[in-house]
Amino acid sequence: MNAQLRIERRRDVIARTGLCRSAIDKRESEGKFPKRIRLSDRAVGWYAHEIDEYLANLPRAEDMPPDPAGNLPARGITGARHRGRKRDTDATHRDGEAA
Numbered sequence: 001m002n003a004q005l006r007i008e009r010r011r012d013v014i015a016r017t018g019l020c021r022s023a024i025d026k027r028e029s030e031g032k033f034p035k036r037i038r039l040s041d042r043a044v045g046w047y048a049h050e051i052d053e054y055l056a057n058l059p060r061a062e063d064m065p066p067d068p069a070g071n072l073p074a075r076g077i078t079g080a081r082h083r084g085r086k087r088d089t090d091a092t093h094r095d096g097e098a099a
Helices: 010-017 021-029 048-056
Strands: 007-009 044-047
Antiparallel strands (some): 007 044
16 A cells, blocks of 8 residues: 555546546445545545556456447437437538538
């Protein structure tokens, strides 16, 4: 363990892991993420060395099994927040010239 313990606040953990707040909370409740420590009534943090270990133990893409259906990750506009968005149907470029 480190001779000097460092504590990282939530915003730093989010930035380092790339996970959103709810994903961190969910993984923590499932025992898949380090447990937080309470710093005050309204502040929490995590030991930096535990976040380091978590990140070091994540599987690499080449180590993950392939999707049995052979599906590739979705690309483009998908998901509920994009539903109802109108697509640009005219054939013009961004600079306004015709295609």
